[in-house]
Amino acid sequence: MPQPTPPDRLETSQQLNSLSTPQPLLNLFSTPQPLLSSFDFLIVGAGFAGSVLAERIATQLGQTCLIVEKRNHIGGNAYDHYDAAGVLVHDYGPHYFRTNSQRIVEYLSQFTEWRSVEYKILSWTDGKFWQFPINLNTFEQLIGRASTSAEMEAQLAEWRVQIDNPKNSEEVIVSQVGWKLYEMFFKNYTRKQWQRDAKDLDASVCGRIPIRTNRDDRYLSESFQALPKDGYTKMFEKMLAHPKIEVRLNTDFREARSQVRFDHLIFTGPIDEYFDHCFGPLPYRSLRFEPETIAQEFFQPAMQVNYPNDHDFTRIVEIKHATGQKLPATTIVREYPQNFGPGREPYYPIPAPDAKALYSKYAERAVSEKNVSFVGRLATYRYYNMDQVVGMALAEFEQIQSGKRKVEWSEWDERHRR
Numbered sequence: 001m002p003q004p005t006p007p008d009r010l011e012t013s014q015q016l017n018s019l020s021t022p023q024p025l026l027n028l029f030s031t032p033q034p035l036l037s038s039f040d041f042l043i044v045g046a047g048f049a050g051s052v053l054a055e056r057i058a059t060q061l062g063q064t065c066l067i068v069e070k071r072n073h074i075g076g077n078a079y080d081h082y083d084a085a086g087v088l089v090h091d092y093g094p095h096y097f098r099t100n101s102q103r104i105v106e107y108l109s110q111f112t113e114w115r116s117v118e119y120k121i122l123s124w125t126d127g128k129f130w131q132f133p134i135n136l137n138t139f140e141q142l143i144g145r146a147s148t149s150a151e152m153e154a155q156l157a158e159w160r161v162q163i164d165n166p167k168n169s170e171e172v173i174v175s176q177v178g179w180k181l182y183e184m185f186f187k188n189y190t191r192k193q194w195q196r197d198a199k200d201l202d203a204s205v206c207g208r209i210p211i212r213t214n215r216d217d218r219y220l221s222e223s224f225q226a227l228p229k230d231g232y233t234k235m236f237e238k239m240l241a242h243p244k245i246e247v248r249l250n251t252d253f254r255e256a257r258s259q260v261r262f263d264h265l266i267f268t269g270p271i272d273e274y275f276d277h278c279f280g281p282l283p284y285r286s287l288r289f290e291p292e293t294i295a296q297e298f299f300q301p302a303m304q305v306n307y308p309n310d311h312d313f314t315r316i317v318e319i320k321h322a323t324g325q326k327l328p329a330t331t332i333v334r335e336y337p338q339n340f341g342p343g344r345e346p347y348y349p350i351p352a353p354d355a356k357a358l359y360s361k362y363a364e365r366a367v368s369e370k371n372v373s374f375v376g377r378l379a380t381y382r383y384y385n386m387d388q389v390v391g392m393a394l395a396e397f398e399q400i401q402s403g404k405r406k407v408e409w410s411e412w413d414e415r416h417r418r
Contacts, residue, residue: 027243027245027247037066037261038261038262039064039065039066039260039261039262040057040064040065040262040264041053041063041064041065041262041263041264041266042066042068042253042257042260042264043065043066043067043266043268044068044256044267044268044269045076045267045269046071046240047075047076047077047078047389048078048386048389048393049268049375049377049379050069050076050375050376051067051075051076051236051239052107052239052389052390052394053375053393053397053400054067054239054240054242055239055242055245056393056394056397057397058244058245059242060397060401061400061401062244063244064244064245065245065246066247066248066256066260066262067240067246067248068248068251068252068256069247069248069249069250069251070251070253072249072250074233074236074237074240074249075232076092077092077093077095077345077347078236079091079092079232080095080232080233081233083291083293083331085293085327085330085331086327087293087320087327087329087330087331088231088319088323088325089291089319089333090232090317090333092287092289093333093335093347094303094304094317094319094322096117096119096219096220096225096227097225097227097387098119098220098222098224098226098385098387099222099223099224099385099387100222100224101387101391103391103394104387104390104391104394105224107394108228108235108390110238111235111236111239112229112230112238113228113230114226114227115227115228115229115323115324116225117225118218119218119219119220119303119304119322120217120218120219120302120303120304120321121219121302121303121305121306122304122305122306123184123185123305123307123308124305124307124308125184125308125309125310128141129301129302129305130185132185132219132306133209133210133211133212133217133219134177134212135212135213135214135217136148136149136212136213136214137215137217139151139213142181149213152213153213156176156177158178159177159178159180159181160175160176161174161179162175163175166207168198168200168201168203169186169190169198169199169201169202169203169204169207170182170187170198170199170206171199171203172203172206172207173186173198173206177211184308185308186206186308188308188309189306189314190205192308192312193314193337194350195337195339196350196352200352201350201352202351202352202353202356204351204383219304227322253267253269263371264371264400265371265372266373266375267372267373267374267379268378268379270282270284270346270379271359271362271363271378271379271381272362274366274379275365278365279358279361279362280358282349282350282358282359282362283340283349283352283354284347284348285338285340285346285347285350286337286338286339286340286341286345286346286347287335287337287338287345288335288336288337288338289333289336290333290334290335291333292332292334293330293331294331295329297327297328297329298320298330299316299318299330300316300332302318303317303319303322304316304317312336313335313336315334315335316332316334316335317333318330318331318332318333319333346378348383349377349378349381349382349383356381359381362381363380363381373396373400375389375392375393375396376389376392
């Protein structure tokens, strides 16, 4: 396979420095508006959690919702748009929708058609592309000849470290594939991504990545894998296009809470922010995205290439592989993990014991909040996938519809855990 120019030395032909505001068909205000009004529900955040709940409340209960969003667009981190080259790009990192829930597929299919996708990923290490996640093809690359599942399984049995109950991400991987493959693909990638060693992170972090001894080279294993045919933003526009839903962008929730009359608040932002960081700030990881448009059809041989070792960025994403666009140009995005701080978005809750202990204080206080629902990744401080957030929002709506208005999320997680 021909090798690309080293990714950190490419000449930039075009930098995409700004977000374009969508042109929705909904009741949306993109500039500050007077907030003195009354709604049944005030919803903070226009991502999956807030949008699903607004749609259900408006269409099923006939009640009014005001969504306030601090950014200049709907869709949360799933927001996408067409850049100057006409490439549909994911502004906040790739969002690979997948699920095993037919209920969630049927719900979202009201607002979008789908493009089936099998997400393929490679890893660049030791000067070449490797099949990833680890599978029989990866093993053959490593030993330099054809092999079988039986031989791979036998070799992994020799390499594995015997750990009956892995307690962290390092133990999860070395107990499956041993130290060599752990160091090739996981050790430094995890350190860059989280600024913590894998041994200091919950087992679920690396445990989410499959290890296979067959030739299945898909990144994900869920039964439904697809992208919204016309993009996520178009899906959100249809979801929110109801006369009882109003969306106000560039609006702070504290301003809205002080000026709007409402019966119930749905909060999807960081839970520590809601409580004014009274127990101290929760730790998050943030990201910096460096997009580049290149005058060629494709830049790399797969939608995503991981860089676990020799680069400051963790991956390069070329989402055009998945969207299927036919264009003479392409846009890639290098992704740089960074510390969370002022002016930066909190992308990832830190899945570590100290962070969980701090969150538990906020969760305990949240239970006593009357007529307030905390829904979504940031509000519950858990690394949920998109389909899980949709499922959480639908479950919360059922509670609202029944009049209970509260969901114990530890119980919800146990019911919906894969």
